[in-house]
Amino acid sequence: MAQAPPVATLVSKIHSLAEAFHERQQRFLADLIAIRSYTGQEKLAVERTLHELRAIGCDEVGIDSAGNALGRIGRGKRTLLYDAHLDTNEVTDESEWPHPPLQPVIENGAMWGLGASDCKGGVAAIVYGAAILKALDLTGDFTVWVMGATLEEDAEGFALRSLVERDGVRPDAVLLAEATDLTLRRGQRGRCEIRVRTTGKAAHASQPHLGESALLKMLPVIAALDRMNSALPEHPVFGRGSQVVSLIEGPHTPNSVPSWCEVAVDRRMMPGETAESILAQIGAVVGQLGATARISDQPVTTHTGERLDGPSFFPGWYLEDGHPLIAAGLATCRQLWGVEPAVDVWRFSTDGTYSAGAAGIPTLGFGPEEERFVHAVDDQVDLEKLKKAAAFYALFPFVDSLKE
Numbered sequence: 023m024a025q026a027p028p029v030a031t032l033v034s035k036i037h038s039l040a041e042a043f044h045e046r047q048q049r050f051l052a053d054l055i056a057i058r059s060y061t062g063q064e065k066l067a068v069e070r071t072l073h074e075l076r077a078i079g080c081d082e083v084g085i086d087s088a089g090n091a092l093g094r095i096g097r098g099k100r101t102l103l104y105d106a107h108l109d110t111n112e113v114t115d116e117s118e119w120p121h122p123p124l125q126p127v128i129e130n131g132a133m134w135g136l137g138a139s140d141c142k143g144g145v146a147a148i149v150y151g152a153a154i155l156k157a158l159d160l161t162g163d164f165t166v167w168v169m170g171a172t173l174e175e176d177a178e179g180f181a182l183r184s185l186v187e188r189d190g191v192r193p194d195a196v197l198l199a200e201a202t203d204l205t206l207r208r209g210q211r212g213r214c215e216i217r218v219r220t221t222g223k224a225a226h227a228s229q230p231h232l233g234e235s236a237l238l239k240m241l242p243v244i245a246a247l248d249r250m251n252s253a254l255p256e257h258p259v260f261g262r263g264s265q266v267v268s269l270i271e272g273p274h275t276p277n278s279v280p281s282w283c284e285v286a287v288d289r290r291m292m293p294g295e296t297a298e299s300i301l302a303q304i305g306a307v308v309g310q311l312g313a314t315a316r317i318s319d320q321p322v323t324t325h326t327g328e329r330l331d332g333p334s335f336f337p338g339w340y341l342e343d344g345h346p347l348i349a350a351g352l353a354t355c356r357q358l359w360g361v362e363p364a365v366d367v368w369r370f371s372t373d374g375t376y377s378a379g380a381a382g383i384p385t386l387g388f389g390p391e392e393e394r395f396v397h398a399v400d401d402q403v404d405l406e407k408l409k410k411a412a413a414f415y416a417l418f419p420f421v422d423s424l425k426e
């Protein structure tokens with residue numbers, strides 16, 4: 023192992039290694055796409071990732087207690103976690119797909135297939151970033167963990183929470199290889215599901231005067247929940263929060279006065295809003311109308327059979343101006359390509375809801391995938407961008423110590 027050479031030498035080595043690894047990187051991505059890995063069913067994709075992490079020479083490879091695939095490079099003081107998820111959303115109608123979703127094809131310089139843009143392209147980017155890092159054979163004062171994450175589509179952040187809180191890997195910074203089109207992402211809105219309930223008194227529907235309808239009690243509650251939209255918290259970047267009554271439930275007894283009624287509220291939150299603040303706001307409004315509010319529970323089972331149920335609460339986050347992690351992301355791009363990318367926010371939710379939103383770990387997004395292909399039937403990732411993203415992940419750990 024040797025000390026890092028001058029930056030220009032390092033950058034040119036990384037470019038040529040990214041090129042040299044490009045074919046293996048594509049093969050790995052094609053293999054991942056060919057494996058069906060819906061949320062909670064990631065076992066084969068995890069095993070394939072572990073195989074690749076061993077092949078590129080990680081210093082340590084294994085799964086954590088929630089079944090995430092993990093590889094480690096280095097044993098320095100500063101710990102970086104590269105996270106990209108292996109689970110994909112589900113195909114609803116295969117006939118709409120221009121190519122069969124589980125049969126990867128290369129067309130117009132892009133690899134097509136289910137999960138290419140969310141987030142298997144990201145997995146291939148971080149794994150090959152680590153491959154380059156390993157091949158450089160340089161000492162650095164850093165540890166890099168590469169994580170092929172699980173459970174992201176249904177319960178973003180739950181698998182990462184498990185790694186940090188149950189397995190004790192607490193990184194100093196997290197990089198997420200979700201879709202950014204080689205630009206940077208510094209935050210996202212949060213979301214949560216609230217259940218609001220009214221109770222009444224059951225009676226036979228032939229004698230309604232003996233009962234008390236929880237459904238009728240819910241009507242003004244629904245209207246009040248909707249009216250709250252005009253006064254929800256605002257953020258200079260994300261705009262105003264929103265909430266939608268998305269579901270209504272009651273007893274399945276059509277010949278009775280309903281004794282209870284429950285609605286689900288989908289709430290989009292600003293960074294800084296907490297479960298307590300949300301419940302206080304909603305509770306104050308619906309409490310006057312005789313209703314109660316709580317955060318829903320999200321049931322989650324890992325592919326290894328562990329239950330990781332938790333509140334359906336996914337806080338937003340926003341990395342402030344001038345944060346060193348943004349500066350490092352910009353410097354990495356400047357060194358590699360001579361340009362600074364845009365720094366934006368995501369419209370969708372990511373594992374950053376846990377790392378940045380709940381645990382307060384600085385988190386930054388950078389990935390080769392493009393948002394327009396995410397959860398779309400023309401799901402694809404550009405291969406040139408895939409190679410570039412690996413170069414980014416190889417150089418990133420060095421930029422702090424680089425003299426520009």
Ligand SMILES: [Zn+2]
Pocket residue numbers: 107140141174200
């Ligand atoms: Zn994703």
